[in-house]
Each structure stands twice: as C-alpha cells, then as structure tokens.
Amino acid sequence: MTVLDARALNRATLARQHLLERGELSVPEVVAHLCGMQAQEPQEPFTGLWSRLAGFEPGRLDEALTGRAVVRTHLMRRTVHLVTADDALAWRARHDAMLRQRVLGTYRPELAGIDLDEVAAAGRAVMADGRPRSMTELVQTLEERWPGPPRRALGELLVAALIPMAQLPPRGLWQQTAGVRNLPLSTWLERDIDPLPVDGADPVGQQLLRRYLAAYGPAASADLRAWSGLAGLPAAVKAARDELVVFRDERGRELLDLPEAPRPHPDTPAPVRFLPAFDNAILGHHDRSRIIDAAHLGLSVAGHRTVLVDGRVTATWAVRDRRLGVSPLRPLTRVEQEAVRAEAQDLAAFLDDWIEHVVFDDPALS
Structure with missing residues (x-):
C-alpha cells in the first residue's frame, strides 16, 4: 500500500x-x-x-x-x-x-x-x-x-x-x-430543509464523505469526524469504500481518497499564502501535521491569522496601527522574506488602501 x-x-x-x-x-x-x-x-x-x-x-x-x-x-x-x-x-x-x-x-x-x-x-x-x-x-x-x-x-x-x-x-x-x-x-x-430518509439510509453522509475528500483528502475517518463534528460516518465510509482508494500515512493510519482527486508531486512549488483566522486548510483535519507543526497547533485554535511558506504555517499576521505585521515562527531566508513581503503588500492593497507599511515584527528579518 x-x-x-x-x-x-x-x-x-x-x-x-x-x-x-x-x-x-x-x-x-x-x-x-x-x-x-x-x-x-x-x-x-x-x-x-x-x-x-x-x-x-x-x-x-x-x-x-x-x-x-x-x-x-x-x-x-x-x-x-x-x-x-x-x-x-x-x-x-x-x-x-x-x-x-x-x-x-x-x-x-x-x-x-x-x-x-x-x-x-x-x-x-x-x-x-x-x-x-x-x-x-x-x-x-x-x-x-x-x-x-x-x-x-x-x-x-x-x-x-x-x-x-x-x-x-x-x-x-x-x-x-x-x-x-x-x-x-x-x-x-424560501425552501424547506431536506428531511432525513425514513429507511435509515444515509445519502447525506455519503455525500459529505465524498465532498470532504474532494476538498481535504486524502484523509482518515478521524479527520472527517474532526471536520464535521459527526461521529465518523462509519456507515457512509463502508458504503463508499469500494469506490475509494486507500493509502497510509507515515504513522500507518489508513487514508481514504477519491481515485481521480489531485495528488501533486511532493516537490510541487507552493506559493506564499495568507490565511484568515480559523481557516479550513488548517482546521479541517484531526491530524494537522500535514500543514502545521505540533508546537504551533494552538495558533489556529486561538484565532491567529497565519502565513503559509512552502505550504506550511511559518508566520502569523495582523493589521494594526496602519501596518500589516508579519511575525515569523522561524528565521526566513532572504528569498522567503521577499515572497512574504510581496504577497503581504498585495493583501494590504486588497484589505484597505490606508495600510501604509508591511513590517516583520522581528527586526532581524526586516
């Protein structure tokens, strides 16, 4: 496997x-x-x-x-x-x-x-x-x-x-x-809420499973449960299993996925992205190690806005005193600094013209 x-x-x-x-x-x-x-x-x-x-x-x-x-x-x-x-x-x-x-x-x-x-x-x-x-x-x-x-x-x-x-x-x-x-x-x-089937079938659960995998997969049942708050949807997983492909992660967990869903090469470049508080990409899994280090898990739960560098949470950001401030969680290379600053300037222009400066909170990285 x-x-x-x-x-x-x-x-x-x-x-x-x-x-x-x-x-x-x-x-x-x-x-x-x-x-x-x-x-x-x-x-x-x-x-x-x-x-x-x-x-x-x-x-x-x-x-x-x-x-x-x-x-x-x-x-x-x-x-x-x-x-x-x-x-x-x-x-x-x-x-x-x-x-x-x-x-x-x-x-x-x-x-x-x-x-x-x-x-x-x-x-x-x-x-x-x-x-x-x-x-x-x-x-x-x-x-x-x-x-x-x-x-x-x-x-x-x-x-x-x-x-x-x-x-x-x-x-x-x-x-x-x-x-x-x-x-x-x-x-x-101006429309009624769809009722649950009376025969005990779970078509919504199966739809949630497939839609979740399309947006978050490959993923384990525990990830689906953490995202939805529902009890893992075991019947939906069982019903759809023959239509899914199965992988393992480095810990040996079983991961389910849609056969045709994109799985880019691991070396695919990932651009800098600024994420809002409580973003789906971070909170959508039980095991968030694919995108954020264990030492920083509390940031997203506490509502900090984050910055992805090479696809991982590497900084937080906030707007205050007419400045968009970036707080790195590790030292950034010069190339990374330039990429973060460029994306931050575009974000500042989107958020409001009154944001005058993009600053790194650590003076050594300015």
Whole structure:
C-alpha cells in the first residue's frame, strides 16, 4: 500500500483548497467545493477567498450573501459556517442531533429538565411572523415560560441547535459591523430543509464523505469526524469504500481518497499564502501535521491569522496601527522574506488602501 508522507499530503490538500493556484470559480462554486468556510469572525472569509480566487473582489461575496446563494448558519462542529444555500438545506437535518448534543454538553446543568421539543415549538411560533430577531430578542419572548436557564444557554439552544437559522446580512458583508439577526433558514431561503430518509439510509453522509475528500483528502475517518463534528460516518465510509482508494500515512493510519482527486508531486512549488483566522486548510483535519507543526497547533485554535511558506504555517499576521505585521515562527531566508513581503503588500492593497507599511515584527528579518 502506498505511503504518503507529510509533504505529499500537504501538496494534495493545498491543491484541493485552491492554495497552490488561485482558481477562476464563482464565490458559490468555491464555497461549495470547500464544503463551507468557517465564519464565526464575519470578515475572515474575505481573506480566505482572496487567497483562493484570482481577482477576487469583496462585492462578489456581498452579492452571494444578499442574493441568498450563500448563507451564514451553524453547521459543522456547531460553528458558524458560510455555506451555499443548497448545502445548508441538504445537510442541516443530518447535523441536528450533533448540534443538540453539543449545546447540551455545554449547558447540561442549566438546561436540565427542559423539554426540547416544547422549546423548539415555542421558538418557531415566535418566528412565524417572519421578523428577524437577535438571540436576546428571541429569548426575551420565551423567558417567562422558561425563567430558569440563563439567557445565553436558552438562546444558544434555540439558534444553534433547535431552530435552523440563517444569520442575515448586513452581518458578514464587507467592512460592515452588524449584530446577528436570525431568521429560520427555510424562511430566508424560501425552501424547506431536506428531511432525513425514513429507511435509515444515509445519502447525506455519503455525500459529505465524498465532498470532504474532494476538498481535504486524502484523509482518515478521524479527520472527517474532526471536520464535521459527526461521529465518523462509519456507515457512509463502508458504503463508499469500494469506490475509494486507500493509502497510509507515515504513522500507518489508513487514508481514504477519491481515485481521480489531485495528488501533486511532493516537490510541487507552493506559493506564499495568507490565511484568515480559523481557516479550513488548517482546521479541517484531526491530524494537522500535514500543514502545521505540533508546537504551533494552538495558533489556529486561538484565532491567529497565519502565513503559509512552502505550504506550511511559518508566520502569523495582523493589521494594526496602519501596518500589516508579519511575525515569523522561524528565521526566513532572504528569498522567503521577499515572497512574504510581496504577497503581504498585495493583501494590504486588497484589505484597505490606508495600510501604509508591511513590517516583520522581528527586526532581524526586516
């Protein structure tokens, strides 16, 4: 069985994430290919798309959001994601049990004894008038009936688990600051959520597996579980196994993949790329060693923006005091410095004309 080392896995993932070469796709097309983009920080997807799409302009994402081609909603791992309307409707029911379990796992004592179906029905009744509401406004209408739980616990239960919600624009639009206004997903998209099959089949699970491998593979079942928050989808993996190819990584783990998916040569050059906080390419696996060293794993979880050099996380970046600052995690060669600076200057021009300088935080690397 073929063994794929970390560099081979790195190049495969970069190719599928459109980080080896910027693509020519539309915003809905790339969001669909990526199986969504983590988006709890509303402005971060703009940088993620800029790093993946040739000539990306912020208005393209704004149009997709206001035109309802893409939507902000709680989905994988109970995290706010930017997903296409079609995927939100097709995948939501498959995630319902996980979303409930995760909210209950966080607030189990506070929500003890509450009938979840009654809370969901009451929430839907309030939202039936079609008026968007903040989480606070929604909870205020229900807290007389359920005065015990803290507002935060009851609100998260409603908007992140019990009622499939869309977070409406202007939340998530370019350089706009806006609070969260929720509306039921089916109301905003004017289509019903796809129900789960009654025969116990799992077509959505099989679709998630194939789509995940297309964007993140080759990958292990543990990677799929870490990305989705679902319990590994063993039935889907079993059903699709004969259609997949199998590799091993250097630790001996079994990796599944689509037969025709790109697996570039490990020596394929990887350009410098600036990634937003919580980027898919880093958080999309249980074993992230293909793209980030163990010593730096906490950076992405903590929301630091990162820089890929030769395909690996090698620096962090931030904008402050009219400067785009780069903080290397190791000494950079002169050639690497020049490549990072060039990409940083392009990113600065994209983010805002008022960014005057690109600086390396370590004076020795300036």
